[in-house]
Amino acid sequence: MIDFDEELKKFHPSPEVEDAESTIRALDVTDMVDLIVHLEERTIIQ
Amino acid sequence: MRCYNCGAELTINPFCTNCGADIREYRRIIWTSNQYYNDGLTKARVRDLSGAVVSLRACLKLNRTNIEARNLLGLVYFEMGEAVAAFAEWVVSKNMKPDKNVADDFMEEIQSNPGRLDTINHSIKKYNQALAYARQGSLDLSVIQLKKVLQMNPNLVVAYELLGLLYLQAEEYNRAKRILNQALKIDRNNTRVLYYLKEAEEGIAQRYSGEGTGLRRRRSEPRASTDAITYTSGNETIIQPVNSVERGGSSTLLNIVIGAVIGILLMLFLVLPARIRSANNEMNDQLKEVSDELNVKNADIEEQQKRIEALQSENNELKGNIGDLAGNSGMAERYDHLAEAALNYIKDPNDVTGTEAMLALIPVGSASANAVSLNIESIGGLDPTIYSQAFRDLYNYLDNDVASRAARTYIDRGREEFENQQYQAAIADLLKATEIAPLDDEAWYYLAESYKQAGDSVHATQAYSRIVNEMADSQYADKARSNLSNGAAAEDTGQTQEQEQTAPDTAETTENTAAIDTDALAQALALQALQAGAGAGEAENGAE
Numbered sequence: 001m002i003d004f005d006e007e008l009k010k011f012h013p014s015p016e017v018e019d020a021e022s023t024i025r026a027l028d029v030t031d032m033v034d035l036i037v038h039l040e041e042r043t044i045i046q
Numbered sequence: 047m048r049c050y051n052c053g054a055e056l057t058i059n060p061f062c063t064n065c066g067a068d069i070r071e072y073r074r075i076i077w078t079s080n081q082y083y084n085d086g087l088t089k090a091r092v093r094d095l096s097g098a099v100v101s102l103r104a105c106l107k108l109n110r111t112n113i114e115a116r117n118l119l120g121l122v123y124f125e126m127g128e129a130v131a132a133f134a135e136w137v138v139s140k141n142m143k144p145d146k147n148v149a150d151d152f153m154e155e156i157q158s159n160p161g162r163l164d165t166i167n168h169s170i171k172k173y174n175q176a177l178a179y180a181r182q183g184s185l186d187l188s189v190i191q192l193k194k195v196l197q198m199n200p201n202l203v204v205a206y207e208l209l210g211l212l213y214l215q216a217e218e219y220n221r222a223k224r225i226l227n228q229a230l231k232i233d234r235n236n237t238r239v240l241y242y243l244k245e246a247e248e249g250i251a252q253r254y255s256g257e258g259t260g261l262r263r264r265r266s267e268p269r270a271s272t273d274a275i276t277y278t279s280g281n282e283t284i285i286q287p288v289n290s291v292e293r294g295g296s297s298t299l300l301n302i303v304i305g306a307v308i309g310i311l312l313m314l315f316l317v318l319p320a321r322i323r324s325a326n327n328e329m330n331d332q333l334k335e336v337s338d339e340l341n342v343k344n345a346d347i348e349e350q351q352k353r354i355e356a357l358q359s360e361n362n363e364l365k366g367n368i369g370d371l372a373g374n375s376g377m378a379e380r381y382d383h384l385a386e387a388a389l390n391y392i393k394d395p396n397d398v399t400g401t402e403a404m405l406a407l408i409p410v411g412s413a414s415a416n417a418v419s420l421n422i423e424s425i426g427g428l429d430p431t432i433y434s435q436a437f438r439d440l441y442n443y444l445d446n447d448v449a450s451r452a453a454r455t456y457i458d459r460g461r462e463e464f465e466n467q468q469y470q471a472a473i474a475d476l477l478k479a480t481e482i483a484p485l486d487d488e489a490w491y492y493l494a495e496s497y498k499q500a501g502d503s504v505h506a507t508q509a510y511s512r513i514v515n516e517m518a519d520s521q522y523a524d525k526a527r528s529n530l531s532n533g534a535a536a537e538d539t540g541q542t543q544e545q546e547q548t549a550p551d552t553a554e555t556t557e558n559t560a561a562i563d564t565d566a567l568a569q570a571l572a573l574q575a576l577q578a579g580a581g582a583g584e585a586e587n588g589a590e
Contacts, residue, residue, distance in 0.1 A: 001245075002211070002214055002215075002241075002245050003210065004214075007211055008180060008181060008211070009182075010238070011177055011204065011207070011208055012169045013173075013177060014128060014130070014131075014173055014174060014202075014204060015128075015130040015131060015132060015170075016167060016170050016171055016172075017129070017132075017133075017163070017166075017167040018167075018529065019130065020130050020134065023131070023134045023278055024134045024137050024138065027134055027135075027138060029106075029138060030110070031079075031106065031107055031108055031109055031110035031217070032075045032079075032107065032108045032109070033050050033075060033108075033109060033111075033113075034110075036050065036072060037050060037051070040051075040061040
């Protein structure tokens with residue numbers, strides 16, 4: 001049986017057009033390449 | 047492929063030939079990212095949109111600069127009804143690659159239709175409101191809102207998911223199944239939708255299996271009858287017929303027929319009378335317009351008839367003027383008489399009687415006045431309103447020179463004829479003399495004598511009376527008076543005899559009688575009688 005309340009928690013409000021700017025700013029665009037660069041920089045510093 | 051460290055073009059070597067960075071891991075990451083992109087593209091092509099979203103997100107987590115993957119992710123979001131999320135991906139893509147980016151076309155196409163964008167945004171707001179209702183426990187309101195959302199934005203997959211969940215919660219498994227199947231037409235492999243669909247099918251299966259034993263109905267639907275399903279939604283208990291949705295074809299056909307009959311009846315009793323009334327009103331309006339136009343036309347016709355009458359009268363008047371000018375007694379004729387008189391005078395100035403006869407043909411007044419015989423001298427010449435100055439000058443010149451001489455000629459001829467006892471001829475010439483010279487006593491005396499000798503005592507008496515009354519100082523006045531007193535002229539008339547018998551035979555009585563005869567009116571009558579007598583005399587001469 002489905003737990004209605006638990007399922008309902010999985011739904012999130014959909015971003016509206018007025019919130020588009022904040023949505024774009026909140027977008028996480030970091031990727032694995034950034035992670036490699038970061039790790040290499042830390043290695044070099046150490 | 048470029049080096050993540052320095053941006054130089056990489057070769058087949060496992061390191062960057064420019065900066066020496068180890069690129070083996072980098073290459074694996076890029077390769078894996080591309081694999082995810084390919085996977086996402088494949089899923090998108092088979093409308094596994096949610097699977098494509100997962101793959102493309104993984105792709106971008108490995109390599110955020112994969113522009114194609116980001117643009118495709120935005121496209122998939124848009125297809126799932128998530129317009130704002132799609133825009134966010136396209137904007138980021140555009141930021142990373144400003145030139146030759148297909149995201150430009152996507153955004154431009156959507157922005158070119160503001161109405162569609164507004165509808166999508168409105169549907170998203172309603173979805174958020176429906177979600178809030180659901181969290182507050184107002185499931186019915188949430189269902190209503192979600193139905194509106196799906197009418198406005200039929201691709202919003204999350205709305206299908208939420209509506210399916212609400213139907214499942216309400217144990218409306220058939221509806222839930224139908225809604226979730228619609229969601230699968232958009233997103234074929236949506237995990238959540240499939241999960242809910244499985245629950246719905248299980249619920250339907252349990253319901254049908256429970257009908258045989260009656261156990262489930264007693265547990266979950268204790269008060270429901272065999273024809274209805276009862277469930278609780280919030281504080282409300284909803285009773286729904288089992289076969290309320292699935293209806294037979296015959297009942298549908300019957301409903302259609304009934305609806306058609308009702309429609310026809312409505313047409314007959316409501317629509318048609320209104321149309322007929324409207325048509326009648328329109329006809330009346332047209333009739334009124336035509337009547338107004340007819341009145342205007344009639345008024346025009348009357349006006350035209352009045353104009354025709356005015357023109358007709360003007361035409362008649364002009365015709366009369368033409369007759370005055372060109373008729374037998376018209377101005378042209380008068381000019382001819384004057385010209386003939388002038389020509390006769392020039393040829394033979396001594397032929398005064400001929401010239402005078404021609405001048406006598408010219409009337410002093412207009413053609414209408416011509417019927418009345420007028421004396422030129424009595425009115426002082428020609429009418430200046432009819433004749434021109436030149437006409438009148440010539441006429442007066444001829445008349446002044448000819449008239450006296452013509453009168454003298456007639457008198458001399460008349461006297462000669464009188465003495466030769468040609469009395470009728472004498473009367474004719476002397477009458478002409480009196481016409482030309484009405485105050486010539488000699489002409490009147492010999493005229494009276496000629497009448498007397500011709501036996502016309504009446505005209506003789508009148509001529510004597512004229513001498514006595516109008517020319518009293520004349521040398522012939524005494525003779526005329528003597529003739530009147532002798533009653534010679536009245537011997538032949540009974541009236542004269544009666545006067546002689548009743549009146550005293552004295553000079554005074556004769557003068558009184560003459561005074562009575564000198565009335566102006568009597569003179570005019572006498573003159574006309576003399577002229578008539580002259581005409582009769584001429585006729586007698588002609589007969590002889």
